[in-house]
Amino acid sequence: MTSAIDTSIPVDTGDWCGADPFAPNFRDDPYPSLHALRARDPVNLTPVNTWRISRYDDVATIFRKAKTSQTLADGTAPNFDPLDTRGSFLEFMLNMDDPEHQRLRRLAMQSLGPNTVRQMEDEVKKTVEQTLDKALAQGGMEIIQDMAHLVPSRMVCQIMGIPESDRELFNEWTGARTNAFFARFLPPDVQQRTRDAGNAMADYFENLVRERRGNLGNDLISALIRAEAEGDKLRDGELVVQAIGIIVAGYETTIGLIGNGTRAFLDHPEQLALLREDPGLINNAIEECLRYDTPILFNWRVLQEPFEVSGKILPADAVLWMMLGSANRDPARFPEPDRFDIRRRDVAHQAFGGGVHFCLGNALARMEARHAIGQFALRTKGIEIRQGKLEWSHSFFRVMAQLPITFH
Ligand code: HEM
DSSP states (O other), rough: OOSSSSOOOOOOOOOOOOTTTTSGGGGGSOOOHHHHHHHSEEEEEEOOOOOOOOSSSHHHHHHHHHEESSSOOOOOOOOSOOOTTTTTGSSSSOOOOHHHHHHHHHHHHOOOOOOOOHHHHHHHHHHHHHHHHHHHHTTEEEEEIIIIIOOOOOOOOOOOOOOGGGGGGGGHHHHHHGGGGGGGOOOOHHHHHHHHHHHHHHHHHHHHHHHTSSOOSHHHHHHHHHHHHHTOOOOHHHHHHHHHHHHHEEEEEEEEHHHHHHHHHOOOOOHHHHHHHGGHHHHHHHHHHHHHTTTTTOOEESSOEEEEETTTEETTTTTEOOOOHTTTEEEEEESSSSSOOOOOOOOOOOOOOOOGGTTTTHHHHHHHHHHHHHHHHHHHSEEEEEOOHHHHHHSSSSSOOOOOEEEE
8 A cells, every 4th residue: 555545534433333242232143233234334433443344355355465463553452451451461472463473373383283183182072972971861961061161171271281170260260351352342340350350360370380380291381481491582471471361262262162053053953963964064064153153253453554445445553353253144255144054165264363363273173163063963862952041151252151951
C-alpha cells in the first residue's frame, strides 16, 4: 500500500450489527447473527473501534498477506485488561511478534510436536476406553466432565509435568483465564475473576518452576528451564507466562472441540450412524466438527500498514477481530454451511487461526478428539440427552458447562 491511500476512517460510527459478541446470550447460537453481520457489513467497525472481518476469503487473505502485529504501534495490547498484570499474556508467545515469538514458539514446539503426539496416543486411547467402560456400566455419563475435560487436562498436565494430584486446581482457573484475551470489553466481575485466576496460576507456576529447577525431567517446564540455562534467555516471568498460556490453550479449546463435536453428533443422529458404519470417516469428521462449531469464535491481529479488505482500506494500527466462527460458516466458501456433514469435501476451516501464530497444539487436539469422539460413536447406542437449556462454562471460549446423557 502507498501513502497516497486515504486512510481517514470514521471512528465513532461503529455498530454491532445485531452480533454483539459480549452479549450474554450470544454464545447460545451465534451463527444466525454472524450470517447477518457477514451479509450486512463484512468488514465491520464495532462500537469499540475494532474491525470485524467475517468473510472466509478476507480472513484467509489477512492471515496470509497482511503485515500484522499482535500489539498496537505503542506496544500495548488492544484487548487485554490493563489492570490484569500477574500471569498476564503480554509476554505469551501469542501476543508477541517475531523474532521473540519464533524463539518462544520453537522452545514450546519441542514438547508439543509430532513425537509428543505419538507418545501420548496410547495414553489417550486408554483414558477414553476406561471412561467409556465406566459410563456403559453405569448407564450414562456427563460428557464434559467425564470425557471432554478429562482427556485434554490429563494430557496437557502430563506434557507440562504437573502432578496428577494438582490437576483439579486448574478446573476453574483455565476457564476463567481464557477471558484475559478480550478482558478489556468484559464486565467488572468477570475481569476480577480473570485477574484472580492469573494470580493463582502465577503463584502455582512460580512454585513449580522453583521446585523443578532442582529436579528436571522430560516435561515442557523442564525443557523451558533447560533452554533458559543454555543461554536462550527467557526474561523474568516469561517462563511462567508460557506455562500459563499453554495450559489454558491446551485445556479449554479441546474441551470445546470434544464437547461441541459430540453435541453435533447427538443433534444429528444420521451423521452418528454414518460414522458408526464407516469409522474411516473419523479424520474428516473431526475437521467438520472444528468447522461447524469452533471453540474460538474470534482472535485478533493489528495492521502494521494500511490494507484493503473487501473494498475498504483499513489504516495502520487498526485492530482486526478475525471472526473464525463466521469464516467457517461462510456460504461463499462452504456450500450449505449450517449443515453438519462429516462427508463434506475440502473442510479447510479457520479454527486454528493462521500465519505465524497457527495453533501449535493442533495435532495434539486432533488426536485427542479422534479417539474421544471416534470411540464414543462406536461403543455407544440409544443415547438420550438429559438436559434442558444449554449452559456455558465460565470460559470465553465455546465450552459447555455440562452435557449429561443416558444410554437405554
Ligand atoms: C481444538 C483445539 C484447539 C483450538 C480450536 C485452538 C485454536 C487456536 C487459535 C485460534 C490460536 C491462535 C492462532 C492465531 O492467532 O492465528 C491458537 C494458538 C495457540 N495454541 Fe491452540 N487451539 C487448540 C488446541 C491447542 C492445544 C491442545 C495446545 C497445546 C497444548 C494449543 C496451544 C496453542 C499455542 C501455544 C498457541 C500460540 C501459538 C503462537 O502464538 O505461535 N492449542 N490455538
